[in-house]
Amino acid sequence: MTDLPANITAVAHQIDAEARRRRFGHQGGVVWLTGLSGSGKSTIGVALEAHLFAAGMNAVLLDGDNLRHGLTSDLGFSPDDRRENLRRVGEVAALFAKSGAIVITALISPYSEDRARARKAANGQFIEVYVAADLDTCKARDPKGLYAKAISGEISEFTGVSAPYEVPTAPDLRIDTTITDLDACVAAIATEAKVRFIGDMSA
Numbered sequence: 001m002t003d004l005p006a007n008i009t010a011v012a013h014q015i016d017a018e019a020r021r022r023r024f025g026h027q028g029g030v031v032w033l034t035g036l037s038g039s040g041k042s043t044i045g046v047a048l049e050a051h052l053f054a055a056g057m058n059a060v061l062l063d064g065d066n067l068r069h070g071l072t073s074d075l076g077f078s079p080d081d082r083r084e085n086l087r088r089v090g091e092v093a094a095l096f097a098k099s100g101a102i103v104i105t106a107l108i109s110p111y112s113e114d115r116a117r118a119r120k121a122a123n124g125q126f127i128e129v130y131v132a133a134d135l136d137t138c139k140a141r142d143p144k145g146l147y148a149k150a151i152s153g154e155i156s157e158f159t160g161v162s163a164p165y166e167v168p169t170a171p172d173l174r175i176d177t178t179i180t181d182l183d184a185c186v187a188a189i190a191t192e193a194k195v196r197f198i199g200d201m202s203a
């Protein structure tokens with residue numbers, strides 16, 4: 001937790017992370033998917049949520065595009081707005097994780113500093129997954145037609161075209177979706193999530 005503002009006192013809870021772990025059969029945590037638009041974050045996020053849920057885990061996907069209808073509907077794509085977007089989603093993901101859920105986030109999250117802040121908000125209960133695909137592949141996929149619009153100048157500040165993407169230097173997992181099919185991507189992340197968040201339940 002960051003330093004509290006003046007006149008705010010932290011409230012102590014009776015229910016702690018260990019009680020939640022015993023109730024749910026796993027710890028709470030965040031699986032943070034980062035990568036270029038079209039790299040596969042949403043596709044993997046949807047499939048991973050279903051996979052972990054079927055395996056008995058309380059998994060929930062927070063997709064950046066969906067959140068922009070509510071939590072972050074007042075924000076655009078300037079560097080400052082992107083930072084605030086990620087700050088909010090990082091804090092919400094950390095709250096969900098604190099409630100015992102496995103939160104999957106799917107946002108481009110182009111800046112290393114913002115990803116590091118999200119990791120810190122989650123108190124280290126965090127798996128950063130770099131969903132890698134080269135720019136040419138993402139442009140060719142263009143699932144939402146956004147690259148075409150960015151290249152023609154219809155939309156500005158588009159990551160990979162007119163805004164930067166800082167490639168993760170030390171992600172917990174790097175998955176190249178140009179050579180790994182969807183099922184294998186999901187299996188690799190699910191394995192890591194189970195190791196990290198289920199661990200040894202006999203303890």
Ligand code: ADP
Pocket residue numbers: 035036037038039040041042043044106141143176177178180181182185
């Ligand atoms: P993002 O959320 O990163 O913007 P999307 O998931 O919306 O990307 O789009 C990714 C596109 O790439 C989809 O059309 C999807 O079917 C395709 N795709 C091809 N191979 C993969 C893969 N291995 N994992 C995820 N998506 C893939």
